[in-house]
Amino acid sequence: METKISKEEVRHVATLARLELTEPEELRMTEQMNSILSYMDKLNELNTSDVPATTHAIQLENVSRQDRISCSLDRRQALDNAPQSDGVNFIVPKVI
Amino acid sequence: MHLHALTIHELHKLLIRKEVSVTDVVSAFLTRIEKFDRKLNCYLTPLADAALDQAGQFDQGAGDIHRSPLAGIPLAIKDVLCMQGVRTTCASRILENFVPPYDGTVVANLKKAGAIFLGKTNMDEFAMGSSTENSAYKPTRNPWDLNRVPGGSSGGSAAAVAADLCAGSLGSDTGGSIRQPASFCGVVGLKPTYGRVSRYGLVAFASSLDQIGPITKDVEDAALLLQVIAGHDPKDSTSVDQPVPDYRAGLNESIKGLRLGIPKEYFIEGMHPEVASIVRKAVQTCQELGAEILEVSLPHTEYGVAAYYIIAPAEASSNLARYDGVKYGYRVANARELMTMYRQSRSQGFGSEVKRRIMLGTYVLSAGYYDAYYRKASQVRTLIRGDFLKAFAQCDALLAPVAPIPAFNIGEKTDDPLQMYLSDVFTLPASLAGIPGISVPCGFSSDKLPIGLQILGPHFREDLILRIAYQFEQATPHLRSTPELT
Numbered sequence: 001m002e003t004k005i006s007k008e009e010v011r012h013v014a015t016l017a018r019l020e021l022t023e024p025e026e027l028r029m030t031e032q033m034n035s036i037l038s039y040m041d042k043l044n045e046l047n048t049s050d051v052p053a054t055t056h057a058i059q060l061e062n063v064s065r066q067d068r069i070s071c072s073l074d075r076r077q078a079l080d081n082a083p084q085s086d087g088v089n090f091i092v093p094k095v096i
Numbered sequence: 097m098h099l100h101a102l103t104i105h106e107l108h109k110l111l112i113r114k115e116v117s118v119t120d121v122v123s124a125f126l127t128r129i130e131k132f133d134r135k136l137n138c139y140l141t142p143l144a145d146a147a148l149d150q151a152g153q154f155d156q157g158a159g160d161i162h163r164s165p166l167a168g169i170p171l172a173i174k175d176v177l178c179m180q181g182v183r184t185t186c187a188s189r190i191l192e193n194f195v196p197p198y199d200g201t202v203v204a205n206l207k208k209a210g211a212i213f214l215g216k217t218n219m220d221e222f223a224m225g226s227s228t229e230n231s232a233y234k235p236t237r238n239p240w241d242l243n244r245v246p247g248g249s250s251g252g253s254a255a256a257v258a259a260d261l262c263a264g265s266l267g268s269d270t271g272g273s274i275r276q277p278a279s280f281c282g283v284v285g286l287k288p289t290y291g292r293v294s295r296y297g298l299v300a301f302a303s304s305l306d307q308i309g310p311i312t313k314d315v316e317d318a319a320l321l322l323q324v325i326a327g328h329d330p331k332d333s334t335s336v337d338q339p340v341p342d343y344r345a346g347l348n349e350s351i352k353g354l355r356l357g358i359p360k361e362y363f364i365e366g367m368h369p370e371v372a373s374i375v376r377k378a379v380q381t382c383q384e385l386g387a388e389i390l391e392v393s394l395p396h397t398e399y400g401v402a403a404y405y406i407i408a409p410a411e412a413s414s415n416l417a418r419y420d421g422v423k424y425g426y427r428v429a430n431a432r433e434l435m436t437m438y439r440q441s442r443s444q445g446f447g448s449e450v451k452r453r454i455m456l457g458t459y460v461l462s463a464g465y466y467d468a469y470y471r472k473a474s475q476v477r478t479l480i481r482g483d484f485l486k487a488f489a490q491c492d493a494l495l496a497p498v499a500p501i502p503a504f505n506i507g508e509k510t511d512d513p514l515q516m517y518l519s520d521v522f523t524l525p526a527s528l529a530g531i532p533g534i535s536v537p538c539g540f541s542s543d544k545l546p547i548g549l550q551i552l553g554p555h556f557r558e559d560l561i562l563r564i565a566y567q568f569e570q571a572t573p574h575l576r577s578t579p580e581l582t
Contacts, residue, residue, distance in 0.1 A: 005459065017413060017458040018420070019451055020439040029455060035514055036456060040402045043472050046479065053474035054481055056304050056334070057290050057530025058555060063333040077197040081424035090422055093437050 167210030190445030200297015218252030247277030272523025279548025290530035294329030352386030357491035367500035413457025
């Protein structure tokens with residue numbers, strides 16, 4: 001099978017995706033992604049140079065609404081599921 | 097008479113005639129869950145106490161049983177739908193302790209209609225899978241054969257309906273996740289047109305494909321449930337503002353004179369021979385009911401799997417970026433800096449199929465590959481959608497198999513993700529095209545595994561596919577059967 005993606009590229013994509021793969025996971029992922037991406041080559045049998053892309057199957061239009069305040073979650077509810085908060089803010093590890 | 101074996105509309109008749117109480121009905125299902133769910137694993141979060149409380153309130157006159165056909169009816173809800181105050185996990189470790197502060201629109205609608213919730217049902221993690229084996233908690237078993245999968249991703253919802261562990265349920269369908277488990281479990285499953293049902297409060301997988309729909313014991317129940325969940329919702333800007341017809345009103349109308357297309361690409365080499373012959377027999381039944389049968393072609397069918405498994409993971413990689421351990425969900429302990437916290441929380445919180453799809457999605461959207469994969473797949477999506485539009489110029493609806501095989505063995509496909517993806521070949525194209533589809537039981541394989549007939553219709557013609565399914569179901573009462581559980 002043709003190599004579509006190397007182990008190094010898999011490592012790079014994992015960084016982009018904010019994932020951390022163990023060495024065995026990396027190997028397995030490389031193998032599986034190669035198999036899946038090779039299958040995707042099938043799409044190249046089709047000439048699509050004049051075909052527009054479809055992003056939604058039905059006709060959608062932008063929806064706007066009045067800029068009016070309506071009910072939303074209160075602070076306590078919004079923080080309830082936080083892994084760490086001080087009751088006012090979400091707490092995260094130091095950023096800078 | 098076993099209350100748990102009745103359909104929603106049958107239970108409703110007994111309830112309004114006061115022949116049974118809501119508590120009787122709810123208790124019948126709870127007893128059944130107590131007895132069999134240890135084997136089947138349909139439920140992740142049972143809500144027995146809340147259900148009994150609600151039933152008691154109904155019986156004391158606090159709820160109007162005439163309010164709707166769903167009043168006092170016990171339902172199961174796929175754990176991908178937010179319910180205020182009830183743990184919603186998506187069968188993922190990353191949401192193990194997530195308790196939504198709000199109701200999804202479909203849940204709110206069901207509450208308004210007076211439905212009672214028996215619990216949240218098992219699924220493939222984040223609805224990614226075709227067997228419910230990707231649940232981070234436990235695999236659901238097929239009530240027809242406990243060694244087999246119930247299908248997926250709405251496997252818990254479908255198995256619960258088939259095993260009479262609820263009167264009806266809701267699932268979600270991104271590439272077949274309602275229709276395929278309905279087929280594998282021998283029940284009715286309807287995926288509505290994209291935009292017909294609000295997705296507000298549905299945990300997002302692939303936003304241009306996800307739809308919520310009913311899984312029920314018969315077609316009339318599917319119509320009743322769809323009636324309550326369909327409609328425009330200002331909270332979902334992709335829900336469509338089109339009138340909702342009375343889905344039950346047209347069921348009785350004959351299908352005489354309807355032109356039903358058989359897509360030749362849906363009968364392929366390598367499919368289970370009994371699936372092909374049983375579906376062909378169902379086609380013949382429709383012909384005997386007066387429908388005109390014609391062969392049609394959907395020439396781009398074979399590209400559906402490749403297009404879908406680029407588009408859906410691409411959207412998923414973006415949607416699942418929100419699980420970062422900050423606002424909700426799992427966070428790794430003791431991470432000293434932000435990036436480590438993100439990466440470790442996500443790596444420990446997500447299961448392997450979810451990681452695989454995030455990786456694939458991130459890759460196909462990344463610089464240098466976007467045109468070759470994502471753009472190409474979106475163009476092929478146009479061709480697949482065009483196939484259906486052309487077919488519907490010739491015929492009113494399409495008849496096809498739901499899956500190329502009946503329910504497979506637990507563990508049979510878990511080592512080879514591509515083989516698992518290929519089993520979705522007959523459900524993915526309709527999802528990409530956004531059209532509605534229903535799976536209705538049409539027979540059994542020689543080893544007594546259910547097989548479904550898939551009926552596909554033009555956008556917003558749920559009324560039409562429900563009518564065809566209903567007429568077929570009424571003409572084939574001998575196909576109605578329930579699994580024997582001991």
